[in-house]
Structure formats: structure tokens, C-alpha cells
Amino acid sequence: MKKKVLGAFLAAFMSVSSFAQETAPNAVFVDFGSTIFAALFGGFGSGLGYERELTKNFSALIKAGFIGIRIKSSPHDTQILSATGGLYGRYYPLGDAVKRWFIDVGGSYSYMAVRYGDKIDSHIFEIGALTGWKFVFGGGFFLEPGLGYRFIFGDINTPIGSQAIPQIEGFTVGLGMGWAF
Numbered sequence: 001m002k003k004k005v006l007g008a009f010l011a012a013f014m015s016v017s018s019f020a021q022e023t024a025p026n027a028v029f030v031d032f033g034s035t036i037f038a039a040l041f042g043g044f045g046s047g048l049g050y051e052r053e054l055t056k057n058f059s060a061l062i063k064a065g066f067i068g069i070r071i072k073s074s075p076h077d078t079q080i081l082s083a084t085g086g087l088y089g090r091y092y093p094l095g096d097a098v099k100r101w102f103i104d105v106g107g108s109y110s111y112m113a114v115r116y117g118d119k120i121d122s123h124i125f126e127i128g129a130l131t132g133w134k135f136v137f138g139g140g141f142f143l144e145p146g147l148g149y150r151f152i153f154g155d156i157n158t159p160i161g162s163q164a165i166p167q168i169e170g171f172t173v174g175l176g177m178g179w180a181f
Contacts, residue, residue: 025098027051027134029144029178034065034084036175043069043080049176051090053097061088061104076117084110086126098180099136102146105129112156124154130174140181146174 031047038045047065054060063086071078086108094100105128112122132146152169 025053025180027098027142027178027180029142029176031063031065032175032177033172034067036173038067038069041069041071043067047084049178051098056095056097057092059090059092059097061090061106062086063088063108073116079115080112082110082112084108099134101131101133103129103131114156122154122156124152124156126150126152128172130172132174134180136180140179142176142178142180144174144176144178146176148172148174 027050029049029051031049034045034047036045045065045067047063049061049063051059051061063084065082065084067080067082067084069080071080086106088104088106090097090102090104092098092100092102107125107127110122110124110126112124114120114122128148128150130146130148132144132148134142134144136142148171150169150172
């Protein structure tokens, strides 16, 4: 009996220690979606993300973004500030997590403040899917173009008289650049 318990303990210890030696690939990246959207309206934006491999075919992502736009109008300018955070699951059909072709599905939450004399807040939820290819160069630098579709839940509230704010629902283009390690 003691040999069986010792054998089971030794097998468990060896499997845990060999698993612990395997390092799961990670990626940090700049998400240019916020930058591109803001630039279309003469503003500024930035997005950051982190991806962690869970298995050979799956990874999890967390993204955050910020947008600031000012639309000149009369009698007041419309100012828009938005902060977004999202969680995504990513599937790599070719079995190279954090490399090559991927499909991701996830959702995000955005808080948007619109000021046109008065300030009005909006809370927007989004779900979507994206497919793309992660081109990894050299020691880990990558470029990640993608095409997706998203659904938006919640309306963007705007003050009366302000410029209409586009609600981008439907097809979307993604572009990321970062480092896989």
C-alpha cells in the first residue's frame, strides 16, 4: 500500500514539475482600432492588449482602449471621451496559439461621455467575432490584421443640438502590432 501511495505521489510530483517547466506564450500589443477610429474624426485614440495561451489551440485576451474626439459645431463643440475594456477567447485552428490564423469571439463594455454644453453619459455593450492572421517576425515581433463583425447594445446618448455620433455596428477591421514572448 505504501508503495502505491509513494508511486502516486511521485507520479503527481513529476507531472506537476514537468508541466511547470513549460511556459505559456504571451503577447502584448497595441490595438490600432481606437487609433484609426479616432483619426477618422480628427481625434486621438489608443488601445492596448494582452494575450495568454491557455492550450495549444486556445488563448484569452484582454483589451483596453481610449478615444478622445472633438467635433467642431455651432454654438458648442461636441467633445467625446470614451474608455473601453473587453475580454475575448481566441481559437487557433492550426494549433499554434499566439501565432498564425485565429478566430476570436468576445465582448466589451464602453463608457462614453459626450459634452455639448451639457455632459451626457452612455454605457455601450458590444459582442463580436474577428478572424485574422498573426504574422510573427524574428524574435517575436508581430503584425495582426483582421476582419470581423460586431453587434452593439445600447444607444449613444447625445445632447440636443450636438453632432450625431456614428454608432459603428457591422463589419469591422482590426490591426494590432506587438511582441509575442
